Every structure is written in C-alpha cells, then in structure tokens.
Amino acid sequence: MKKRWWKECVVYQIYPRSFCDSNGDGIGDIRGITSKLDYLKELGIDVIWLSPVYQSPNDDNGYDISDYQAIMDEFGTMEDFDEMLSAAHERGIRIVMDLVVNHTSDEHAWFVESRKSLDNPYRDYYIWRSGKEGKEPNNWGSCFSGSAWEYDAATEMYYLHLFSRKQPDLNWDNPVVREEVFRMMNWWIDKGVDGFRMDVISLISKPAEFADGVPGVNGYSGFDEAANGPHVHEYLQEMRAKVLNRADTITVGECSGVTIEEAKKYARSDEKELNMVFQFEHMDVDAGEKGKWSDRKADLRDLKEVMTRWQKGLEDVAWNSLFWENHDQPRSVSRFGDDGAYRETSAKMLATCLYMMQGTPYIYQGQELGMTNVPFVRIEDFRDIESINAYRELTESGVFSEEEMMRYLRYKSRDNARTPFQWSDEENAGFTTGTPWIMVNPNYREINAKEQLFREDSVFHYFRKLIRLRRENEVIVYGAYDLLLPESEELYAYTRTLGEEKLLIVCNFAGREVSLDMPEEFCDGDILIGNYADAAVKGHMTLRPYEAVVLKKI
Numbered sequence: 001m002k003k004r005w006w007k008e009c010v011v012y013q014i015y016p017r018s019f020c021d022s023n024g025d026g027i028g029d030i031r032g033i034t035s036k037l038d039y040l041k042e043l044g045i046d047v048i049w050l051s052p053v054y055q056s057p058n059d060d061n062g063y064d065i066s067d068y069q070a071i072m073d074e075f076g077t078m079e080d081f082d083e084m085l086s087a088a089h090e091r092g093i094r095i096v097m098d099l100v101v102n103h104t105s106d107e108h109a110w111f112v113e114s115r116k117s118l119d120n121p122y123r124d125y126y127i128w129r130s131g132k133e134g135k136e137p138n139n140w141g142s143c144f145s146g147s148a149w150e151y152d153a154a155t156e157m158y159y160l161h162l163f164s165r166k167q168p169d170l171n172w173d174n175p176v177v178r179e180e181v182f183r184m185m186n187w188w189i190d191k192g193v194d195g196f197r198m199d200v201i202s203l204i205s206k207p208a209e210f211a212d213g214v215p216g217v218n219g220y221s222g223f224d225e226a227a228n229g230p231h232v233h234e235y236l237q238e239m240r241a242k243v244l245n246r247a248d249t250i251t252v253g254e255c256s257g258v259t260i261e262e263a264k265k266y267a268r269s270d271e272k273e274l275n276m277v278f279q280f281e282h283m284d285v286d287a288g289e290k291g292k293w294s295d296r297k298a299d300l301r302d303l304k305e306v307m308t309r310w311q312k313g314l315e316d317v318a319w320n321s322l323f324w325e326n327h328d329q330p331r332s333v334s335r336f337g338d339d340g341a342y343r344e345t346s347a348k349m350l351a352t353c354l355y356m357m358q359g360t361p362y363i364y365q366g367q368e369l370g371m372t373n374v375p376f377v378r379i380e381d382f383r384d385i386e387s388i389n390a391y392r393e394l395t396e397s398g399v400f401s402e403e404e405m406m407r408y409l410r411y412k413s414r415d416n417a418r419t420p421f422q423w424s425d426e427e428n429a430g431f432t433t434g435t436p437w438i439m440v441n442p443n444y445r446e447i448n449a450k451e452q453l454f455r456e457d458s459v460f461h462y463f464r465k466l467i468r469l470r471r472e473n474e475v476i477v478y479g480a481y482d483l484l485l486p487e488s489e490e491l492y493a494y495t496r497t498l499g500e501e502k503l504l505i506v507c508n509f510a511g512r513e514v515s516l517d518m519p520e521e522f523c524d525g526d527i528l529i530g531n532y533a534d535a536a537v538k539g540h541m542t543l544r545p546y547e548a549v550v551l552k553k554i
C-alpha cells in the first residue's frame with residue numbers, strides 16, 4: 001500500500017457556530033477558533049475540517065452559500081480568516097475547507113439572475129424543468145421534507161433543490177458552472193488552504209432522465225435517485241486535473257448513497273479523483289422501519305458486518321474515513337455507548353474500536369470529551385431545518401405522534417451535535433458571555449474541557465494517547481484488518497496485521513461483564529492501551545462493562 005501523509009493524519013471537525021464565541025454575540029466565530037488552536041495542538045490533531053464559514057443567509061447554517069469568496073459577517077472578516085490560517089500553519093495544523101457546490105443559496109448572485117428569465121445568461125447554471133400536468137416534474141423529495149422541486153412564478157418553471165428550497169442545485173453539466181467552481185477553488189488554494197471536504201459530492205451529476213423514484217414515508221423518493229450520476233467521476237477527474245493537483249491537497253468526498261464499488265472509483269489509490277470517501281452505511285444500522293426517525297438501538301452484529309465489509313472492501317484499493325460523529329449525527333456515546341454511569345468508559349471504548357481501524361480518523365468537536373445528546377424538551381428548542389421540517393411534516397401527516405417524533409428527535413436530531421462546545425463549568429460552558437444561539441447542554445458543569453485537561457484519566461487524554469499510538473505504530477495505519485467473533489452480540493474484536501506485527505483489539509459494547517477466550521498468540525501480549533487502569537491479559541479473560549483493550553503480539 002502506498003504511504004501518504006493524509007492516511008496518517010488525524011482530522012478534527014469544527015462547527016464554527018458552536019465552537020467558541022470571541023465577541024459575546026452568542027455565535028461562535030473565527031477569532032474564537034484561533035484562540036483555541038493551542039487546545040487542538042495539545043490534543044494532537046493534524047488537520048482541521050472547517051464547516052462552512054462563507055457568506056450565507058443561514059437557512060441550513062452555512063450550507064447555503066451566497067458568496068463563496070466572502071466570510072459570513074457573524075463569523076468575522078477575511079482578515080480574521082487569514083490570521084487563523086497562518087496561526088494554524090505556524091502550529092503545523094492544516095485547514096480543509098467545506099466545499100458546498102452541489103447547490104448554492106437562492107440568494108447567490110447566480111441564482112438571483114437565473115430565475116429572472118429564460119434567456120438570462122445564468123439560466124443554465126441551475127436545473128429548471130416544466131411541470132407535469134400542473135404538478136412537479138417528478139416525485140423526488142427534498143432531504144428537508146416536501147418536494148425537491150419549487151415552482152417559480154417569474155418563468156413558470158420548477159427548479160430542483162435536493163435540500164431546502166433556499167438551496168437550488170447547480171447544473172454541473174454546464175461546463176461554465178464547472179469552470180466557475182474550479183476558479184473559486186483555485187482562489188482558495190492560492191490563499192493557502194490545504195484541501196476540501198466536499199459536501200454531498202456524490203449528488204452533483206443528475207441522471208439524464210428525471211424518472212420517479214421509490215416513495216418513502218412522506219410520499220416522496222429519497223436522494224439515492226441522484227447519487228453517483230452518469231458523469232460524476234468525469235467531473236471529479238476534471239477537478240483533480242484543473243485544481244487539486246496544483247498543491248499537495250487533502251480531499252474527502254461526502255458520498256451519500258455510495259456503494260463499495262462506487263467508493264473504489266471516488267477514492268482509488270491511483271489518485272485520479274479524491275483521497276478518501278466519507279460514507280454513511282454504518283450510520284444506517286439503527287434506522288427504524290420508517291427510516292432515520294426511530295430510537296431503535298443498533299444490533300452490534302449489523303454494525304460489525306457493515307464496518308467489516310468496508311474495511312475489507314477497500315483494502316489495498318481505496319481509502320475510507322473513520323467516524324462516529326459529525327455535525328449531522330447525534331452523539332456517539334448516547335447512540336452506541338452509555339451516556340449515564342459508563343459515559344467516560346464507553347466514550348473511550350468507542351474511540352478505541354474506531355480509531356484502531358484502517359482509514360483516516362475524524363474527531364468531531366466535543367467527541368474528545370465524551371459530550372452527549374441533549375435533553376431537548378420542546379420543538380422550539382431546535383434550530384435545525386431538517387429536524388423542524390420533519391417534525392412538522394411527519395406529525396401533521398400522522399406518520400408519528402408528537403410524543404413519538406419528539407423522542408426520535410431527542411435521539412437522532414442533528415442539533416444534538418450542534419450545542420455549544422463545553423469549555424468550562426462557567427456560565428454557558430465558557431462558550432459565550434452572551435446568549436447562545438442554541439441551548440447549552442446542562443451537563444457542562446460535569447463535562448467540560450477544563451476539567452478534562454486537568455485530569456490524567458479523562459476522555460480527552462485517552463484520545464491524545466490513541467492519536468499518539470497511531471503515529472508510533474504503522475500497523476494501525478497500514479495493517480490488514482480481520483474480524484473475529486462475528487456472531488458475538490457484545491464483543492467487537494479484530495486484528496490488524498502488517499508483516500510480523502500484529503494487534504488485537506477487543507471492545508465490549510455491553511454494560512455487563514463478558515468473557516473471552518484469548519487467542520493464544522496474544523496471551524502474553526503487551527497492552528498498548530486500555531480504558532480500565534488495571535487491565536490484565538489472561539487465557540480466559542473477563543471484560544468489564546464497555547472495556548476496551550489493544551494488545552500487541554510479542
């Protein structure tokens with residue numbers, strides 16, 4: 001396998017709105033980020049993925065961009081950005097921009113023009129279709145409820161928006177659109193940014209025919225219809241040649257609806273498209289009968305099956321990202337671990353289980369503290385467009401009762417990941433001196449960075465150790481992965497092998513003791529790391545609740 005720095009690095013995702021507020025307006029900002037770079041340096045990460053900081057009317061918190069070359073007023077100025085970039089570089093930290101080019105904001109100058117008339121020079125920048133018998137051109141649904149088509153009276157046609165109606169989809173089949181995007185990306189590269197995380201990049205090439213898809217619970221079809229379209233690989237190869245190869249960039253494609261076969265094209269080691277994919281199959285293992293909205297707990301065997309299929313499927317051919325969390329997912333300790341008595345232990349176990357695999361690790365802000373889901377009470381507590389729209393649509397149509405939907409939101413809403421970062425036990429978790437834009441999780445008095453930095457056995461220090469281990473042991477980055485005990489409902493056990501080196505990773509996903517017959521070759525192995533201080537390896541071993549150990553064969 002080819003060695004590459006972006007396979008060896010650790011990425012930390014910042015959601016700027018919720019990270020650190022420097023001026024007391026209740027909204028995180030760029031100067032806030034700059035003030036916390038030393039904290040990130042101490043954690044030991046190499047790369048920051050910055051969720052969007054561009055000018056935006058914030059229909060979807062910055063994922064609806066009205067100017068790709070300006071900074072959102074609430075977040076600061078371009079001078080603040082340049083200062084942050086050089087302060088990060090001084091510390092050896094790279095910055096990856098969020099590239100949101102499947103769609104723009106409807107307030108972007110291109111769309112403002114496009115909707116004006118049929119012969120406007122920008123008309124073909126977006127996807128316009130006539131209605132069918134007075135209705136939408138097809139049954140595609142928006143990710144944020146309702147139809148994916150919006151009627152526009154000025155020209156009596158519909159435009160496509162796979163996300164909110166304020167996020168019209170760009171027409172990538174238009175070569176002028178591609179040139180505009182590539183020019184903009186080159187402008188950021190010339191500024192010195194280190195790469196791009198590409199938002200829903202698997203959706204940019206729409207099928208030639210807009211055929212109806214299979215309807216879901218709300219009567220509309222999902223965006224799988226638009227995933228991995230006919231020209232997506234062609235367009236990414238063009239981007240690679242015209243932009244990405246101009247610098248030593250790191251690129252990760254958010255690939256919704258991608259299969260392993262497709263992932264091998266996006267992130268193949270022949271390096272013609274992207275460095276790695278960021279895919280979601282393991283995030284679907286706890287879906288319910290009616291899709292995402294459910295509070296069903298995952299069956300560990302399903303999780304292992306999916307993770308293993310991707311580990312083996314991409315081995316030696318392509319590269320994956322390792323994540324349990326991001327700004328679109330609930331907190332992993334509440335989802336796959338225990339956010340009560342075993343919060344710290346299970347947060348460490350989950351990290352061990354994931355970050356000893358093959359792929360580039362991603363840490364989402366607060367995950368390194370074991371931050372939890374949030375006790376939201378009313379729909380008014382939420383800020384996320386997906387959650388608010390889904391609540392309205394699915395309760396009004398009677399798919400779920402209000403109590404049910406509230407329970408599902410409390411479990412799965414994206415806002416669980418978006419409450420302010422918990423810096424300290426001071427007012428508002430030390431995030432702001434003003435009124436935060438979204439509630440602070442009331443558990444900040446116990447769970448906060450200040451307390452954890454101070455305490456050697458905290459989740460924070462455990463993450464530091466895991467990061468250090470990846471640096472010191474090539475086998476963790478490049479070794480082959482093999483699953484053990486596929487049928488166990490409690491234990492996730494696997495090995496990593498590189499030449500003579502071999503590691504065994506055992507994680508107990510249950511809140512009770514589980515016994516294990518240690519494979520002989522590890523019986524007198526070295527313990528590299530574990531989440532109980534007094535772990536001891538024996539032939540017949542009992543793992544305590546949420547215990548994790550990593551052993552090295554000697």
Ligand code: GLC
Pocket residue numbers: 060063064100163199200254327328
């Ligand atoms: C991606 C982003 C998500 C956003 C959507 C539309 O999935 O991660 O936050 O809402 O794309 O841009």
Ligand code: CA
Pocket residue numbers: 021022023024025026027028029074
């Ligand atoms: Ca602010």
